[in-house]
Amino acid sequence: MSRFEGIRVLVTGGNSGIGRATAQAFAAEGAAVAVAARDEARSDIVAAEIESAGGRAVAVRCDVTDEASCRSAVDAVVATLGGLDVLFNNAGVIYRERTAPETTPEEWDHTFAVNVRGTFLMSRLVVPVMIEGGGGVIVNNASYFGLVGGKGTAAYSAAKGAVVLLTKAMALDHARDGIRVNCVCPGSVDTPMLRGEMEEMGGADAVRHRFEDKHPVGRIATPEEVAAAVLYLASAEAAFVTGVALPIDGGLTAQ
Numbered sequence: 001m002s003r004f005e006g007i008r009v010l011v012t013g014g015n016s017g018i019g020r021a022t023a024q025a026f027a028a029e030g031a032a033v034a035v036a037a038r039d040e041a042r043s044d045i046v047a048a049e050i051e052s053a054g055g056r057a058v059a060v061r062c063d064v065t066d067e068a069s070c071r072s073a074v075d076a077v078v079a080t081l082g083g084l085d086v087l088f089n090n091a092g093v094i095y096r097e098r099t100a101p102e103t104t105p106e107e108w109d110h111t112f113a114v115n116v117r118g119t120f121l122m123s124r125l126v127v128p129v130m131i132e133g134g135g136g137v138i139v140n141n142a143s144y145f146g147l148v149g150g151k152g153t154a155a156y157s158a159a160k161g162a163v164v165l166l167t168k169a170m171a172l173d174h175a176r177d178g179i180r181v182n183c184v185c186p187g188s189v190d191t192p193m194l195r196g197e198m199e200e201m202g203g204a205d206a207v208r209h210r211f212e213d214k215h216p217v218g219r220i221a222t223p224e225e226v227a228a229a230v231l232y233l234a235s236a237e238a239a240f241v242t243g244v245a246l247p248i249d250g251g252l253t254a255q
């Protein structure tokens, strides 16, 4: 029996990077997966990849900053899959190389809208569904920047710090509802987001070593390594784990 047979999972930002790898990993272990993001064409491709590998997946359009969009996505997923057991709040954005004075109010608001408001909106809609279903698991994607500050990431560090404490507060509120709430705090992960940051900073060839060198293990993570931690937190093996911010960072925050 696969670890997630019969389990229904919704992954925001499921059409790229860590979200895509996590959707694929859940499906490979038997879950039915909803891939949610704004770009439906890319979500359709990920859902088709999962289906052609023998898994079950649906794509749903969702802008996590917009309450009505979140509501219609959650309603559609619950109607299609018959309920929801796991929510991975993974959608995120970063404006890098910006101190607070260099961050525009619009960039600040957008950073908080996707990373924090999106996590809040999706969670507040999904909790009642999980309670009705007898429980569930929420995993949030924070960052090591939510545990320690980072230069040039004022808005992003503030937002990811908020995600870490939203995780802990919700874990306390819903412990007796049978809902566990945890977050992962990845170091640098090889995804389109990180590659975009490298381009802005002078190109991957010039700056990749800077990302690798800051991790004690001497490299950056693969999206699959973060996915493995998300699956652990969502699994029955983690039944006594809630309110945790788990670094997946090659030792970065151990320093």
Ligand SMILES: NC(=O)c1ccc[n+]([C@@H]2O[C@H](COP(=O)([O-])OP(=O)(O)OC[C@H]3O[C@@H](n4cnc5c(N)ncnc54)[C@H](OP(=O)(O)O)[C@@H]3O)[C@@H](O)[C@H]2O)c1
Pocket: 012, 013, 014, 015, 016, 017, 018, 019, 036, 037, 038, 039, 040, 042, 062, 063, 064, 065, 090, 091, 092, 093, 094, 114, 141, 142, 143, 144, 185, 186, 187, 188, 189, 190, 191, 192, 193, 194
């Ligand atoms: N890569 C890293 O080094 C790293 C490290 C630590 C933490 N993280 C976190 O990991 C998460 C995933 O990042 P990634 O590196 O995999 O980035 P990515 O490849 O750029 O993926 C980001 C995802 O978020 C979705 N998204 C953006 N805005 C959205 C919105 N308003 N509504 C719904 N979905 C939205 C995007 O899809 P659409 O554009 O189609 O909506 C995309 O699927 C983020 O929360 C990020 O902060 C990443």
